[in-house]
Amino acid sequence: MIPEDLTQSQFDTVYNLLSLVIASQLFTAVFLVLVLPRVLPRYRQALVIAAVVCGIAAYHYFRIFDSFKDAFVTDAVGGRGTYTQAEGASFNEGYRYVDWLLTVPLLLVELIAVLALARKVQTSLLWKLVPAATLMILLGYPGEISTSDNVRVLWGVLSTIPFIFILYVLFVELTKSLDRQPAQVRTLISRLRILLLASWLVYPIAYALPLLGISGADAWVLKQGGYSIADIAAKAVYALIIYRIARLKSYADDPAFARIEEGHEPLEEAKVPRKPR
Template sequence: MKNIENLFDYTIGQFETVDHLLTMGVGAHLAALVFFLVISQLVAPKYRIATALSCIVMVSAGLILVSQAGMWTDAFALENGVYKLQDITFNNGYRYVNWMITIPCLLTQLLIVLNYNKAQIVKKAISLVLLAWGMIITGYIGQLYEVSDLGNLYIWGAISTLFFIGLNFIVGKSIAEQKSTLTHGTDKTIMKVFWLMMFAWTLYPIAYMVPAFMNNADGVVLRQLLFTVADISSKVIYGLMITYIAIRQSASSGFIPARKALGMEPQ
């Protein structure tokens, strides 16, 4: 795959910055995986699948980032003070494959803590997943042209954005519909989740457009920085907030482990 990462030589600082960003992403997801596994017993059965989905997201995203980090160090070698491309190339396409798995999980988590019933969750999840896959697939097609044809990059990016807008509209509408059902102060937290999603998910299209406005080695560093911040925000921090909502609602429903963890019952 032709990505702009393979077009340039990198200074030691630029190369190591990208390497450190990818490694930080791996560490954040693996640490969060341990946390979600430990904390899952504090979540009532009604919400526990949301925490389980966080574990799936951490494993999937963590493995892809391990692959990305290894690919980065394999693709370039230090020659005369700069890192130059070798026979192996770096490929961002694996991220899109990962998003096909993780984004449906993230959206389903949200529906669970919004207290929809099973039938409603299935119906809304189907709509959200189809929109998400449309967004990802068209974005994947667009980034195939980032080296050869910026016109197609713009066109497919615009199509992907239409799916993105539809997805966020349903997410916002769902939160507005169900916010009143959330207990123990989590109605305020769910709004923070919404704004976190808007922030993190907007970073991805900015990263997608980097070849159009910063087509150089610094642009590559910026793109990997945007990807890393977006990954940690939209998966790790998002998962922590969803789990917090799940524990608070579990405690409100009388689930003893959650009540003890929050200091509402004697240990």
Template sequence: MAPLAQDWTYAEWSAVYNALSFGIAGMGSATIFFWLQLPNVTKNYRTALTITGIVTLIATYHYFRIFNSWVAAFNVGLGVNGAYEVTVSGTPFNDAYRYVDWLLTVPLLLVELILVMKLPAKETVCLAWTLGIASAVMVALGYPGEIQDDLSVRWFWWACAMVPFVYVVGTLVVGLGAATAKQPEGVVDLVSAARYLTVVSWLTYPFVYIVKNIGLAGSTATMYEQIGYSAADVTAKAVFGVLIWAIANAKSRLEEEGKLRA
């Protein structure tokens, strides 16, 4: 991992500190909510909702690790002029936790969407494997460029990661269109919202990735990178998870009313 820049202001450090804290709070509270809701959905959707909670639990753990690493990487205190000053402590900031998190959670995010749609068993297995593997490859290809300062290397790995990225996004937008149309009335809009929220939140990641490729550097680039990834994570996991719960809840209600085959 590349050493942190030396030119940090207290405002920049604090902005990242608060973004990471927000990630912990958002993911942690979402986990509690999803698992408390398990008894309120039928058995057909409990696996999807359980996975939703696992995703946010894994993210909560990694945000704790990122947060602690961030705090340890700096010395913060009052300077001679009475204002807070921030200096690098020399302890490395381990941002690799993000990629470990994504490697575990990104495939699961797609699996929970596929499960809650309740597609035919063969189609469910096929989509879960193909999208899960493609998303894991996407994350693995992105990491080598993330830890490099050489722009040509960063662009190369970014382009490589975009290949499976485009495949996954294309499947969400086009490939699942017909399956979405077959969802029961009152659920179609929720499933569509979940698909497109995934696409929109995922589009944030490649743009944040190239922050350092387009001229930004030092503490400013790192600040935007950390805040951007944190906002995208909360949207893609906690907010997306709420939509998964809403779909499971709506379908469970229809099953109980006899309007949907169990």
């Protein structure tokens, strides 16, 4: 539930966290676009999807930021004082769910894309992961906006079912497809799945705060902070690891490309085929 009042420090905390997420998502997206030539063409689709994810998140955080500023106002001189809910305005939590509805399935798509698995395996994994991710977000929203603990529990449990299924696919079924990946890539995939699990666990914890008897302005600020930090980890940090995986796989696939990228061979020399002796 949205609090009636926020202290100056509470308002500043949410304000600064939302600003941090916007900067993180926006400039990660820009970085990913700029480094596309640093990986082989077969892995660029994953980086494009990662950039789209961060771009979508940045856009929605602009909307969240504006909604927050409109929802809480103060009459204090210089804008320093207690912030109360503006008449006729309300903080729109729905922006987060619209963002997650678009970005969570894409996060899974970019992981599958960067691995460049056999098409049959890719198709099988995507048909399992994308619908489950979409269902997880759709089932969570009714509970998020409900003021009833029973309704919140019901939709929370229903949303957890596809969440557990996604974890099963990522940690069990996907592992079977990693045998042909370079050793360093397998290590990064393991870390990536842990990052995804750790960041995604923040969402149900924040979702469950009212059920734990934690309410009021402090709880609301804690929830906004948890969602914001988790979004940075699950999108921006995740995207940078995807980029690292794409680099390693590019190096493993094409040693000449690796030498050029590492500065061991001039680009012009690499393009000229050498005559056999």
